[in-house]
Amino acid sequence: MPSDLKPVDAAKDRRKIKSVRRMKEIMTAYYIDAKTASDTGKKVAWITSGGPVEPLIAMDVIPVYPENHGAMIGAAKMGVDLCEKAEAMGYASDLCAYARADIACATEDGGPIGGLPRPDMLICCNNICGTVLKWYEVQARYFGVPLFILDTPFTHTEYSPAANQYVRAQLVEYLSFLETHCGKAFDRDRLTEVGRLSVAGQKLWQAVLHTTTHRPAPMSAFDAFFHLALIVTLRGTQTVVDYYTELLAEMETRVAEGISAVPEERFRLLWDNLPVWYRTRWLAEKFAGHGACLVADTYTSSWCGAMPYLDESDFLGSMAEAYSRIYINLGTDLMADMVVEMVSTYRADGLVIHSNRSCKPYSLGQYDIQRIVQERCGIPSLMIEADMTDARNFSESQIETRIDAFMEMLATGCSPRSRPFP
């Protein structure tokens, strides 16, 4: 049958999120802008996903994210090839797959978009992991460009005044680093404006994620994994504010019209850790097949989780605390507190934990979080062992059995919350 004669699945079509198209346009324009920066005279900075991007925006530097690129490489199923190339260069297979993919990709301009634009400088913030330090040092040597390292002490139990002073001092150095390498004075008023847009963007992102507190949820974590790209890459721009305003309106309409992400939402689950980029569709369909919607996740909510510490009227001053207290830079007890709160906010029936071979700081402590959530919320959890970008660490039949068994367990009423809707 010719494809244009295929019957239209009206219900499926209705469930499609319309803003996806706009998002793809924005991301394409962003990458074109970045890749043609040398022609347009703009500077490009590579920056870690949890790094303070606002000063770059304020200086008209285009931020580029090797981690966003790593996710794209994973989703394009090009991770294994690049990881193997990095291993042939001498990097251990235990190293983060984003790091391996990025290091290999830089040498051959490979991957789904023919490599990232050459950086003029590198900005590395270790609030997400320690691997980034060596990774960015390798790239700084490879490209022969300056590297700025922002060291954010780990928040074990509390954020100390000494830590705050230490990070604030580095932020001042960060601004002078930018002045030196951009050859112009830093405009603090502009930073205030960028900061205002950054906070506005984060608020909107949080509001978008919050729409899934509605039952049935209008979107799932799998959708959030996609729509996340903007708050990560272009935080502090009007584009982000406009886009999430649109997306929020679409989600609110879906709630009003009863359009759900999963056709028959019976179970609401919370996801922990990064997505399995090369298997998001398989996982989404697997869970949806059981009537389960992943209503929220600890990963995408990290890009609005530190908002309580941001002060719009003193953006520069409050950045130190906000960038130090992101989810992955917290001790296990603090992380568990946040997961427990999310279980309650999103009325989750179960927790799905991705033990991510690539991301050690995110995966460390997951057994404890599992136990704490079980004790405090009384909900069961499932651990899936995989990797965000290196597909060699994904075993389909083993993961399928675990998910099927977990859903059978929920369906037999193990959890008091797991009852069919309504």
Next chain:
Amino acid sequence: MISVGIDVGSISAKAAAMEDGRLLGSRVLLTGYNAGKAGRAVFEALLAAVGIAADRVGPIVATGYGRNSVDVAHKAVTEITCHAAGAQFQNPAVRCVIDIGGQDSKAIALDGGGRIKDFAMNDKCAAGTGRFLEVMARALEVDLDAFGDLSLAADQPAAISSLCTVFAESEVISLIAKGERRENIIAGIHRSIGARVVAMAKRVGLADPLMMTGGVAMNIGVVKALEEKAGLPVQVSPYAQVNGAIGAALIGAGMG
């Protein structure tokens, strides 16, 4: 009503027929390369063994890794749910089930109401599974069926510390080269499996009565190693290997 459970695992395919809560019979065959074929073959072998015609069989439930490839089945249910149902049928008081199959091991915690509270499965590595024992048997040139009895004759179990099957095999080979007694090596292998599986079971809640199911339960050495590590008696039913198939048949009959 007769119901049948077909458990197609990575090494063997098992089938069991139940009628009104009574086991009519069971069959075990090697799975081979085609899970669908193995499911059908073991189903036919079961019918022949029990002496019933296919049209007398009511619900058929498939389980195990090949569960979605069994075309005669009406439904597929995971081995976790089936082993829990089978174990509870054999002892309604059971609170924890350890199932060691060909390619994975699992611990299942049960509540008093016959429901699964939690479960854990081994990670992607094969250590602590039937396949691990097969590899070791080959390295030691010992028939796997003799493993259990030989290990009971150990005077000083060897230490096998590797968590990986391939590395553990190298360890075993170096122990052989050093002239270590086979009995001690085998007992060491069982201990390493016991330690690994009990650690996993503790995550979901090790509790008495504890039952071991799956083909590896026929190895007395592993059972003893589990008892030692768990500090609890381990129950093993004569139907341990077909326990998953029994559970599947019970689920088919609406009794699981």
